[in-house]
Each structure stands twice: as C-alpha cells, then as structure tokens.
Amino acid sequence: MSVPSVLKCVICGKEFDPSTAPYTCDACGLDGTLDVLYDYALLRKSMDRAALKADPTPSLWRYEAVLPVLRRESIPSLQVGWTPLYSAERLAAKYGVKELFVKDDGRNPTGSLKDRASAVGVAKALDFGRNVVACSSTGNAASSLSGFAAVMGMQSTIFVPEQAPQAKVTQLLVYGATVVLVKGDYADAFRLATAAIDKFGWYNRNCAINPYLVEGKKTCAMEIAEQLGWDVPDKVFISVGDGCCIGGLYKGFSDLMELGLIDRMPAIIGVQAEGSKPIHDAFKSGAQRVTFTKAETLADSISVGSPRNWAKALRAVRKTGGDMITVTDQEILSAIPELARSTGVFGEPAGATAFAGFRKAAQSGILKEADRVAIVVTGNGLKDIVNAQKSVGKAITVGPDLEELERELKKR
Numbered sequence: 381m382s383v384p385s386v387l388k389c390v391i392c393g394k395e396f397d398p399s400t401a402p403y404t405c406d407a408c409g410l411d412g413t414l415d416v417l418y419d420y421a422l423l424r425k426s427m428d429r430a431a432l433k434a435d436p437t438p439s440l441w442r443y444e445a446v447l448p449v450l451r452r453e454s455i456p457s458l459q460v461g462w463t464p465l466y467s468a469e470r471l472a473a474k475y476g477v478k479e480l481f482v483k484d485d486g487r488n489p490t491g492s493l494k495d496r497a498s499a500v501g502v503a504k505a506l507d508f509g510r511n512v513v514a515c516s517s518t519g520n521a522a523s524s525l526s527g528f529a530a531v532m533g534m535q536s537t538i539f540v541p542e543q544a545p546q547a548k549v550t551q552l553l554v555y556g557a558t559v560v561l562v563k564g565d566y567a568d569a570f571r572l573a574t575a576a577i578d579k580f581g582w583y584n585r586n587c588a589i590n591p592y593l594v595e596g597k598k599t600c601a602m603e604i605a606e607q608l609g610w611d612v613p614d615k616v617f618i619s620v621g622d623g624c625c626i627g628g629l630y631k632g633f634s635d636l637m638e639l640g641l642i643d644r645m646p647a648i649i650g651v652q653a654e655g656s657k658p659i660h661d662a663f664k665s666g667a668q669r670v671t672f673t674k675a676e677t678l679a680d681s682i683s684v685g686s687p688r689n690w691a692k693a694l695r696a697v698r699k700t701g702g703d704m705i706t707v708t709d710q711e712i713l714s715a716i717p718e719l720a721r722s723t724g725v726f727g728e729p730a731g732a733t734a735f736a737g738f739r740k741a742a743q744s745g746i747l748k749e750a751d752r753v754a755i756v757v758t759g760n761g762l763k764d765i766v767n768a769q770k771s772v773g774k775a776i777t778v779g780p781d782l783e784e785l786e787r788e789l790k791k792r
C-alpha cells in the first residue's frame with residue numbers, strides 16, 4: 381500500500397494531486413490518461429530483491445509497496461496474480477529462439493489478466509468510500525469487475541456489446557451484476573457507459589479512464605521479471621485492444637527500473653488483429669495520434685477500433701524499441717491449438733493472439749536465435765468455445781462397441 385506522489389498526464393505531462401481523484405487530464409481530455417507515480421527513491425529502501433524473495437505472498441499484493449491502495453480493508457480476498465510462467469522449450473526450438481516463456485494469465489480468478497486491474501479498481505473504490513462500480517468492456521474487464529464487486533458486497537453495472545461471448549455474459553449474470561447489453565460495438569458501449577457513469581455518479585472502472593487500473597495490470601510485468609530472477613526477456617508479446625494491458629506492461633517494467641530491480645527494459649511488441657489495428661497503423665506511420673476505425677475480428681477482446689489508451693500503448697512500443705504486428709483471424713485460430721498442444725495453455729482468441737504474433741515474427745526473421753522471449757496469454761480458452769471449436773477437428777462418435785471404435789480409429 382502506497383500513497384502515490386503524483387498523477388501525470390501521459391501526453392502533456394501536467395501533474396495532478398492524487399487526493400483530488402481526477403480520472404483523465406483536464407487539458408487533454410479523454411486522450412490524456414494519467415500515470416500513477418510514487419516516491420521511488422524512498423521505496424528503493426524497502427522494496428529490494430531480498431525482501432521480495434522472502435515474501436511468500438502468492439498474489440499481486442506482493443508488490444503492494446507500489447500499488448496505490450490506501451487501506452488494507454479495501455483489498456479483495458480473491459487471489460489474483462502470481463500466475464505461472466512456463467518455459468516452452470519445444471516451441472522455442474521450433475521457432476528458433478533461445479527461450480520462450482508463456483505467462484498464463486487465464487489462470488486468474490475470473491479467467492483473464494483483467495483481474496489484476498479489477499482487484500486494484502475495487503480497492504480504490506472502497507478507499508474513496510464508493511459502493512457502486514461500473515464499466516464498459518469487450519467482456520473480460522466486465523466479468524472480472526463483477527466478480528470482484530461481488531466478493532466485496534458492492535453493486536456493479538456493466539455495459540458490454542450485445543455480441544459479447546455467452547460465457548462472459550453468463551459470468552456477469554452469475555456474479556450478480558446489472559448487465560446492459562448495448563446494441564452496437566465496444567465504442568457504443570463505451571459511450572453509453574461514460575454518459576451513464578457521469579449521470580449516476582458510479583465509480584468508473586474503465587481502464588483507459590481510471591489511472592489506478594493500469595497499476596494493477598503492471599504487476600504482470602513485475603511477475604515476469606521476478607519469475608525470471610530479474611533477468612528480463614529481450615522481447616515480450618501481448619495482444620492489444622484498448623491499449624491498457626500493453627501500457628501496463630510498460631509501467632511495470634519502468635517501475636522496476638525506477639526501483640533498481642532490473643537494469644534494462646524488454647522490447648514490448650503489441651499484436652493486433654488485421655481487422656482491428658489502429659494502434660499498429662499509427663505506430664507504423666509514425667503518427668502522433670491514433671485514428672479511430674471500424675473493428676472486425678473474431679477475437680472479441682481486441683475488437684477495438686477506438687482504443688482509449690492509445691497514448692500509453694504507443695509509448696510502450698516506441699520507448700522500448702518494440703514493434704506492432706498484425707495477424708489474421710485464421711492465424712489467431714490456428715494459434716489456439718498449437719499453443720495448447722505444446723504448452724497446455726488454452727487461450728481465448730485474444731490470448732492466443734500474442735502467440736500468433738510471436739510465430740509470425742519468428743517466421744519473418746524479426747527474432748534472433750539468442751532472443752529470450754515471453755508471451756502473455758491474457759485470457760482463458762473457456763471464455764469463448766465457439767471460436768475455439770472452429771480451430772479444431774471433430775471428436776469420434778461411436779456406440780459402446782470396440783469394433784466400431786477400431787474402424788473409426790483406422791480412418792484417422
């Protein structure tokens with residue numbers, strides 16, 4: 381638990397006093413998302429490698445010294461973070477890199493990396509004495525928020541596009557959220573949620589608006605670094621929709637630099653779907669801003685034509701010497717079983733997208749033999765079985781008859 385020293389606009393650098401609880405920069409509007417900064421010189425004295433090594437906390441709260449929560453009672457009891465980081469040796473050999481690590485964030489309590497943000501978001505709401513939380517989301521942030529609100533006895537109102545996968549909508553309903561299915565896409569859900577939050581005064585969990593949410597997401601990067609004994613990978617791949625997760629990776633690694641816990645930043649590589657690639661396009665054209673487009677991809681979590689945290693996303697890639705890659709829906713689909721069959725990690729389409737991007741980078745010669753690479757699988761495969769089914773063959777159906785089984789097996 382830490383009191384942030386300042387909130388700073390990622391675009392113009394204007395600083396805000398955290399106690400005034402602003403969401404975004406008043407000069408830059410919604411584009412001006414804020415960084416949460418701390419007194420790193422002070423924190424360096426207590427947050428060192430030895431202290432972390434001795435800390436048995438198996439969750440993101442092991443980094444509480446750099447998390448902006450003020451009261452211990454605000455922390456939800458659900459266990460979030462400290463997800464496994466697997467070494468995928470077969471894939472590393474196949475794609476010609478020294479090491480490949482797979483961070484399985486689908487193992488979080490509601491099945492996605494978004495739980496890191498919700499844990500902090502709900503705690504901040506309670507810090508501020510707020511009892512009703514709301515957000516718009518492509519699906520996972522929503523199901524995550526509703527789970528965390530439920531465990532803390534809070535109310536949640538959630539806006540998702542009408543086409544969000546059934547599993548995610550079902551999670552919301554099971555957790556007891558008030559669920560609003562918005563006829564339209566994520567941009568429509570975002571607009572309606574923003575207006576409603578404004579009107580009804582709920583606490584806003586939108587990750588691209590509320591500065592504290594990326595603080596939760598940054599812990600994914602901190603864990604990767606710590607799990608690798610502070611010897612960070614050369615490159616980290618992650619899928620990109622709104623830009624908060626990739627912005628979180630950057631913030632996590634840069635906080636670790638400020639704390640002197642790591643000595644270099646990995647190159648951060650964002651992966652977008654061909655049909656939804658506004659951040660990729662802005663990066664490649666050298667634009668200062670992102671131009672909003674339509675979005676069309678089966679990877680619902682990254683089907684975002686109007687990314688709200690584009691400034692943090694572009695910074696993550698540009699400042700680390702990273703890159704942006706696009707993959708087709710077909711490449712996303714084929715990545716799902718390949719990743720699952722070689723690592724045991726079953727990702728939802730947006731989760732397997734990071735692997736699809738890694739594979740494409742390896743095949744196009746962008747990666748070096750000496751590279752140590754990590755990919756973040758951001759969401760669990762059971763979130764969207766309809767698309768997962770498109771990526772695999774059919775089961776064998778037989779009667780309880782050994783001869784029939786033998787005949788069918790021979791056909792394979």
Ligand SMILES: Cc1ncc(COP(=O)(O)O)c(C=O)c1O
Nearest residue numbers: 520621622623624625681758759
């Ligand atoms: C599974 C999964 N992967 C990736 C993303 C993309 O994250 P962001 O929108 O922060 O770029 C999301 C966001 O919903 C997600 O749920």
Ligand SMILES: [Zn+2]
Nearest residue numbers: 389392405408
């Ligand atoms: Zn600003």
